[in-house]
Amino acid sequence: MKQQLTNYLKHLFFTALGAIALFILFGLLSGKSIKHSRNNLVDKWNNEGPYVFFKNDSVLSVNYIKGDSEKGFEGINKEYNTDSTPSLNCYYPLDSTSFNFGLNLDFKIPGSIYSDSQKILAISDIESNYKTFRDFLINSRVVDERLNWTFGKNHLVLLGDFIDRSYFSTQVLWFIYKLEQDAKSKGGNVHYILGNHEIMNMQGDHRFAKLKYHHIASILGRKQFEFYGKNSFLGRWLESKNTMELINGNLFVHAGISPQIKDMNIELDEMNQLIRANYFTPYYRKLNREKNEDLLIDSQTAPYWYRGYFYSDLSHEKVKHGLDQFGAKTVVVGHTIQSEVNRKYNGKVIGIDVKHPADHYEYFPKIESEGLLIENGNYYRILANGKAIELK
Numbered sequence: 209m210k211q212q213l214t215n216y217l218k219h220l221f222f223t224a225l226g227a228i229a230l231f232i233l234f235g236l237l238s239g240k241s242i243k244h245s246r247n248n249l250v251d252k253w254n255n256e257g258p259y260v261f262f263k264n265d266s267v268l269s270v271n272y273i274k275g276d277s278e279k280g281f282e283g284i285n286k287e288y289n290t291d292s293t294p295s296l297n298c299y300y301p302l303d304s305t306s307f308n309f310g311l312n313l314d315f316k317i318p319g320s321i322y323s324d325s326q327k328i329l330a331i332s333d334i335e336s337n338y339k340t341f342r343d344f345l346i347n348s349r350v351v352d353e354r355l356n357w358t359f360g361k362n363h364l365v366l367l368g369d370f371i372d373r374s375y376f377s378t379q380v381l382w383f384i385y386k387l388e389q390d391a392k393s394k395g396g397n398v399h400y401i402l403g404n405h406e407i408m409n410m411q412g413d414h415r416f417a418k419l420k421y422h423h424i425a426s427i428l429g430r431k432q433f434e435f436y437g438k439n440s441f442l443g444r445w446l447e448s449k450n451t452m453e454l455i456n457g458n459l460f461v462h463a464g465i466s467p468q469i470k471d472m473n474i475e476l477d478e479m480n481q482l483i484r485a486n487y488f489t490p491y492y493r494k495l496n497r498e499k500n501e502d503l504l505i506d507s508q509t510a511p512y513w514y515r516g517y518f519y520s521d522l523s524h525e526k527v528k529h530g531l532d533q534f535g536a537k538t539v540v541v542g543h544t545i546q547s548e549v550n551r552k553y554n555g556k557v558i559g560i561d562v563k564h565p566a567d568h569y570e571y572f573p574k575i576e577s578e579g580l581l582i583e584n585g586n587y588y589r590i591l592a593n594g595k596a597i598e599l600k
Contacts, residue, residue, distance in 0.1 A: 243569040247302055250375040250568045253281065253420070255299035257378065259428060260311070260441035266290050268311070268441070271428050283428040298382040300338055302567055307355050309386040311441065315448040317484075318399065320476040322363070322455045326396075329359070329590065330460065331579035332367035332542025332561050333403070336374035336418075338383060339567040344577045345387075347594040355383075357390035363455055364391065367542040367560065368403020368462030368512060372416040374566050381442055402449050402487075403462035403543060404512045409436045410446060411490045438488060447487055450480045451512050452534075458582060459536035463543040464517050464557075466509040470530045472500050479504060483511070517557050518544045527553045538587075540580060549578045549589040551599050558587065558599070 257272035268288045275281035288294045290313055299306040329348055334341045345351050350359040366384060371377035388398040405416060412433035414421065425432040436443040452461045454476060459465070472479070486505045494502070503509045516522055531539055542561035549560045562578045565571055576592035580599075588596040 241571040241573055241575045243566070243571050245570040247568040249301045250420075252276065252301045253424065255301075255306075256424060258296050258298065258382070259378070259424075259430075259435065260296075261430075261434070262290070262439045262441070262444075263287065268294075270294065270296065273424060273427055281427045296382075298379055300376065300379050302339060307383065307386060309382060309389065312389060315444050317448050318450060318453070320450060320453055320480055322397070322453070324361075324456065326360075326456075327362040328365060328455055328458065328582040329362065329579060330365035330367055330540055330560055330582075331577070332462070333369040333545070334366075334380060334564060335369060335405075335566075336371050336377045336380055337564055337567045338376040338379040340564050340577055341370075341380060342383065344579065344592055347592060348579065348581075348590055349594065351387070351390075355386070357387065357394050357396060359391065359394075359396050361395040361397075363397045363399060365399045365401065365453075365455065365460050365540075367401050367460060367540065368451075369405045369542060369561075370400075370403075371409060372405040373418075375418050375420055375568060377417070377421070385442075385445065399453055399455065399460065400449050401453060401460055401462055402446065402451050402512060404510075406436075406446055406449075407487055407512060410443060410487050412437075413490065443488075447484065451483050452476055452480060454534055454536055456582070457535070457537045459531060459534050459539040461539060461541060462512045463510070464514040464541045465511060465530040465539060466503070466514045466516060467522070467526045467530060468509050469500075469503045469511075470526070470533060472503075472533070474500060476534060479511075512543075515544050517541065517552065518559070522553070524553050524556070527556050531556060549580050549599070551587065555587075555599075 253273045254276055255272060259271040261269045263269045266289060268290055270286050270288060272284045273281055274284050293310050295308055295310050297306050297308050329350060331344060346353060350364055352358050370380050384400055391398045414432050422432050434440060436446060482501050483504050491505050491507060507513045538556050538558060540558045540560060544559065545561050545563060546559040548562060551558050558580060560580045563575055564577045565575050579590040581588040581590045581596055587599040589599055590596055
């Protein structure tokens with residue numbers, strides 16, 4: 209009896225072991241990775257910031273977090289006149305690095321259409337992973353090891369959802385802000401196209417943000433929605449951004465163009481403005497709202513929400529018609545995750561949202577970022593090490 213029980217337990221053990229092995233193998237063959245070795249430095253908030261608010265029309269309040277979970281935290285505040293250009297520092301705890309940048313209160317709305325012969329590098333859906341983003345740009349020769357802009361007069365397109373889900377939204381946003389200033393000084397362009405997550409946070413929807421930001425708001429004596437509200441520096445900066453831009457004949461939009469808005473007889477600038485007017489207002493079915501405006505901000509048809517290129521049975525003609533209204537030869541989108549950067553619909557749609565590695569985990573097998581390079585009319589999948597593979 210004892211031997212039978214022993215044999216049964218052995219059989220049960222090896223069956224379970226085999227099932228686990230098969231489960232892992234299936235996951236790996238289907239492109240899944242196992243994350244492990246969480247870096248607990250994500251929970252260290254000393255030097256976190258800056259969080260910048262308009263105290264009034266003439267005074268800026270700049271805030272940092274000091275302390276630790278054992279001794280306690282406090283918010284450090286310093287005020288500056290809005291006509292000054294203070295130099296601020298942003299710290300990243302996982303490798304104890306930081307970068308400096310100056311504040312410029314001139315929030316100019318960028319153009320919607322660009323036409324030149326410069327290169328375009330695009331990446332999307334970084335989701336608060338600062339190191340992943342930074343290292344990709346270094347390897348793609350957009351910045352050097354000291355984060356100096358080295359991309360000349362070319363275009364860097366950031367296709368939305370750069371915040372939420374991970375721990376470094378603040379670092380990512382200030383890094384983009386720094387890149388934008390540095391590129392401009394060298395004749396280049398950073399195009400920050402807003403996605404649904406940027407707009408959700410501007411509207412006070414923080415369901416995908418880490419709890420860290422709820423606690424930091426409390427330490428600073430504020431509510432979380434204030435981080436991207438109308439009285440925050442980042443909120444006003446984000447408000448100036450577009451959701452759609454046409455660059456050298458390529459339409460860049462976070463999610464896509466729904467066939468329902470293909471017949472709108474309005475220009476790209478006007479579309480951007482209609483959407484911008486609703487950045488701080490959560491969507492609801494408003495009585496007597498104009499149909500055009502409603503379609504542009506609805507969670508099914510908005511250019512920052514639409515998923516039809518990947519989840520609907522669209523015809524090539526419908527996709528082409530959607531691009532023809534903008535004079536675009538192709539549309540580049542993020543939002544819907546792909547196994548790799550790829551082209552669909554006879555090359556008319558390029559999906560660039562891939563699963564980027566989270567800063568605070570290791571993966572087995574290793575996963576890496578990808579982006580898109582457009583150069584001399586050719587399209588390339590850019591790997592994390594900077595290698596370019598032409599898309600056919």
